[in-house]
Amino acid sequence: xxxxxxxxxxxxxxxxxxxxxxxxxxxxxxxxxxxxxxxxxxxxxxxxxxxxxxxxxxxxxxxxxxxxxxxxxxxxxxxxxxxxxxxxxxxxxxxxxxxxxxxxxxxxxxxxxxxxxxxxxxxxxxxxxxxxxxxxxxxxxxxxxxxxxxxxx
Amino acid sequence: xxxxxxxxxxxxxxxxxxxxxxxxxxxxxxxxxxxxxxxxxxxxxxxxxxxxxxxxxxxxxxxxxxxxxxxxxxxxxxxxxxxxxxxxxxxxxxxxxxxxxxxxxxxxxxxxxxxxxxxxxxxxxxxxxxxxxxxxxxxxxxxxxxxxxxxxxxxxxxxxxxxxxxxxxxxxxxxxxxxxxxxxxxxxxxxxxxxxxxxxxxxxxxxxxxxxxxxxxxxxxxxxxxxxxxxxxxxxxxxxxxxxxxxxxxxxxxxxxxxxxxxxxxxxxxxxxxxxxxxxxxxxxxxxxxxxxxxxxxxxxxxxxxxxxxxxxxxxxxxxxxxxxxxxxxxxxxxxxxxxxxxxxxxxxxxxxxxxxxxxxxxxxxxxxxxxxxxxxxxxxxxxxxxxxxxxxxxxxxxxxxxxxxxxxxxxxxxxxxxxxxxxxxxxxxxxxxxxxxxxxxxxxxxxxxxxxxxxxxxxxxxxxxxxxxxxxxxxxxxxxxxxxxxxxxxxxxxxxxxxxxxxxxxxxxxxxxxxxxxxxxxxxxxxxxxxxxxxxxxxxxxxxxxxxxxxxxxxxxxxxxxxxxxxxxxxxxxxxxxxxxxxxxxxxxxxxxxxxxxxxxxxxxxxxxxxxxxxxxxxxxxxxxxxxxxxxxxxxxxxxxxxxxxxxxxxxxxxxxxxxxxxxxxxxxxxxxxxxxxxxxxxxxxxxxxxxxxxxxxxxxxxxxxxxxxxxxxxxxxxxx
Ligand code: FES
Ligand code: FES
Numbered sequence: 001x002x003x004x005x006x007x008x009x010x011x012x013x014x015x016x017x018x019x020x021x022x023x024x025x026x027x028x029x030x031x032x033x034x035x036x037x038x039x040x041x042x043x044x045x046x047x048x049x050x051x052x053x054x055x056x057x058x059x060x061x062x063x064x065x066x067x068x069x070x071x072x073x074x075x076x077x078x079x080x081x082x083x084x085x086x087x088x089x090x091x092x093x094x095x096x097x098x099x100x101x102x103x104x105x106x107x108x109x110x111x112x113x114x115x116x117x118x119x120x121x122x123x124x125x126x127x128x129x130x131x132x133x134x135x136x137x138x139x140x141x142x143x144x145x146x147x148x149x150x151x152x153x
Numbered sequence: 154x155x156x157x158x159x160x161x162x163x164x165x166x167x168x169x170x171x172x173x174x175x176x177x178x179x180x181x182x183x184x185x186x187x188x189x190x191x192x193x194x195x196x197x198x199x200x201x202x203x204x205x206x207x208x209x210x211x212x213x214x215x216x217x218x219x220x221x222x223x224x225x226x227x228x229x230x231x232x233x234x235x236x237x238x239x240x241x242x243x244x245x246x247x248x249x250x251x252x253x254x255x256x257x258x259x260x261x262x263x264x265x266x267x268x269x270x271x272x273x274x275x276x277x278x279x280x281x282x283x284x285x286x287x288x289x290x291x292x293x294x295x296x297x298x299x300x301x302x303x304x305x306x307x308x309x310x311x312x313x314x315x316x317x318x319x320x321x322x323x324x325x326x327x328x329x330x331x332x333x334x335x336x337x338x339x340x341x342x343x344x345x346x347x348x349x350x351x352x353x354x355x356x357x358x359x360x361x362x363x364x365x366x367x368x369x370x371x372x373x374x375x376x377x378x379x380x381x382x383x384x385x386x387x388x389x390x391x392x393x394x395x396x397x398x399x400x401x402x403x404x405x406x407x408x409x410x411x412x413x414x415x416x417x418x419x420x421x422x423x424x425x426x427x428x429x430x431x432x433x434x435x436x437x438x439x440x441x442x443x444x445x446x447x448x449x450x451x452x453x454x455x456x457x458x459x460x461x462x463x464x465x466x467x468x469x470x471x472x473x474x475x476x477x478x479x480x481x482x483x484x485x486x487x488x489x490x491x492x493x494x495x496x497x498x499x500x501x502x503x504x505x506x507x508x509x510x511x512x513x514x515x516x517x518x519x520x521x522x523x524x525x526x527x528x529x530x531x532x533x534x535x536x537x538x539x540x541x542x543x544x545x546x547x548x549x550x551x552x553x554x555x556x557x558x559x560x561x562x563x564x565x566x567x568x569x570x571x572x573x574x575x576x577x578x579x580x581x582x583x584x585x586x587x588x589x590x591x592x593x594x595x596x597x598x599x600x601x602x603x604x605x606x607x608x609x610x611x612x613x614x615x616x617x618x619x620x621x622x623x624x625x626x627x628x629x630x631x632x633x634x635x636x637x638x639x640x641x642x643x644x645x646x647x648x649x650x651x652x653x654x655x656x657x658x659x660x661x662x663x664x665x666x667x668x669x670x671x672x673x674x675x676x677x678x679x680x681x682x683x684x685x686x687x688x689x690x691x692x693x694x695x696x697x698x699x700x701x702x703x704x705x706x707x708x709x710x711x712x713x714x715x716x717x718x719x720x721x722x723x724x725x726x727x728x729x730x731x732x733x734x735x736x737x738x739x740x741x742x743x744x745x746x747x748x749x750x751x752x753x754x755x756x757x758x759x760x761x762x763x764x765x766x767x768x769x770x771x772x773x774x775x776x777x778x779x780x781x782x783x784x785x786x787x788x789x790x791x792x793x794x795x796x797x798x799x800x801x802x803x804x805x806x807x808x809x810x811x812x813x814x815x816x817x818x819x820x821x822x823x824x825x826x827x828x829x830x831x832x833x834x835x836x837x838x839x840x841x842x843x844x845x846x847x848x849x850x851x852x853x854x855x856x857x858x859x860x861x862x863x864x865x866x867x868x869x870x871x872x873x874x875x
Contacts, residue, residue, distance in 0.1 A: 017397050017420070024419035028372075033364035034357020036541070037418075038492055039577045043810035046492060074357035089355045093347055093776055096784055097215030098354030099492040099541025105355060124819035131810060133492040133542050134215045135787020137818040139780070 008076025262837025456652025474597025493541020505532025511540025602688025674844025732857025741837025785842020791816030
């Protein structure tokens, strides 16, 4: 079946079956591979993308439910918050294997867009769905604080 | 970078063209200079525009080797750090062997240890020919030429590397190029340089195997056997035929699964759900976990192998001891669960195939795939890409997921590119677990609280037996990976006996981040804590008495222990409801002590802070070392808190992250890492953070609550965390 999808600011057409998770549409049909597959059951956050500005788990979002909402992936994310988050991640060398990090960054952008000045507790609450097997959590927390500070200044 | 260009780069890399200076090992194993078409497999490449690329013989799976190996070359060449590029090496054991393994592979925390001099020499050899080439161009002596920020200089003359590479490629570097003095290091030991992968992994451009797409590629998933030792009888794919995009399903020749092909990952997964299969369970593991533990425990009445000491002497000493401690430990199977589920792509070429893989043992993979496909090994190329974690899992003696992909590729006719994808469920069920282990320890103390005897019996599945590593790793029947960190403990224990029995099961076992130390670190350090308590002594003082400094290792172990106690204000009283625990362990040549501080609200436990001190010899990248300790601590704590692979009637109880719950951000407070300044040879860092973390937590819980846990995970003992 053909669907139109607004992805990273352009409209694309994809031929997939109803019930196909947005994750696999993005990866296999649209060849955008920055969004990762980690669990497929909304339990790791590696597949996090923005739908109309909100972080969602694309492995549990189905193509027929996307409609004309705007889907933004790590490849297409931009703006002040996104830039500061990515810069902070780079400055603090947060990444290790890096496989979870697109999802971490997409969630962190969501957090800072809602809560510009989060406490440790806010970060822990918001980011707890994003697993990192390399356990880069301490640096994720620090990078979110750094991005928040730089956004203020 | 997109997928197609990364593939082009790979092909270009193997047939490189254009002006190039390469430094690589020649057939005598000495660094030589040449041009791109020379038969050198390079370690260093310098292009016509003067840019430096370092070829990485070790995979980057998060542990920071792409940064570490590059630092070693860049240091000797005095280049600008941010401009240096990296590339993964092809499979070539002659050129890119791990000098500590004798094969091309990454593991055992050896990347820096085995490369430290080799990569510096490669950089120094490049420096030598560049400097001499510049000197002859300018008609001056090489001693007048310096390199600053990647430019050759002499007086007011200046050139970038590219300007002299043609001349440099004709020169022969000395067999032992002169290396920099440690005091001249600018990059080694520099905390400010960034990881080489810090940008590509924050903007989605880093390429992992799951991101590789080849034109015409089909997607394969495997319907795996439901339990270990099961064999496929038959399967029925008729329901799958109605799934759009489903291509075919074929039994693997090993009868351990069914390969299912489709035009997308999702369609393949859907088709798999529609396929049913019958399995022959006659040789399958049918036990439940309790039974397995009881069976392993029973083996300890009479250990098969005497690993250390004389058990009778120790038993006698313990019999006469004033106090005796008897403890049994039960540690479960553990899955590695790297964030990227295992996958790879097999792409046909004119003469063979390319395996696109986050490949931890390229030459093994090459051999395995060549065998399955009936190819010459040299016609199997390995394109190593970033690996989304491994923790040991990718390096397994049968290269399990790669051989599945090769079988799937072959079954489909060997002409169509195949991407094999495991789901998380496949990963959790596929075995190669950290083996289950039962330890029984009995410790005798005299009336002064000193240890008079330590009898230690171990039952575990051998990791090495039955693999190609057996000859190397098993001596007199004893698999060192079952006893390391125990039989060779750094503690001065007057009378210690260690016995070992192999627990037999078809469940496959593998090195899990820190291997045997992931078990022995817990057993030794929890027992030590219990012994200190029995002796009525402070756990730090008690340990220090057993580390009198008779060997360099004892000195280093005592040093990190003292430093950790000091940094954590060990003797300072904690608020009510808080507790702290300490542990110290040597693994992979490195020494790590950790203090875990927890609080309790009566019900739940919160990890407030972890203080770590690491001595891993000379430090190449201090920030990577800190990151690896943070990572190891998290990995070890998460497992101790709530991870296990358990069985009910031979079937694994867990299937995905909801029941194999990884450590989460809210689980862990601050981790403070301190490093010992050292000029000793660099030793491991990817794994040594793991072993002390679990026991330090267990000891902290005992301190705070009085509850002593020796059967893991903690969550199975009524302990919950906030
Ligand atoms: S893949 Fe979507 S949450 Fe894990
Ligand atoms: S960086 Fe490896 S899983 Fe997060």
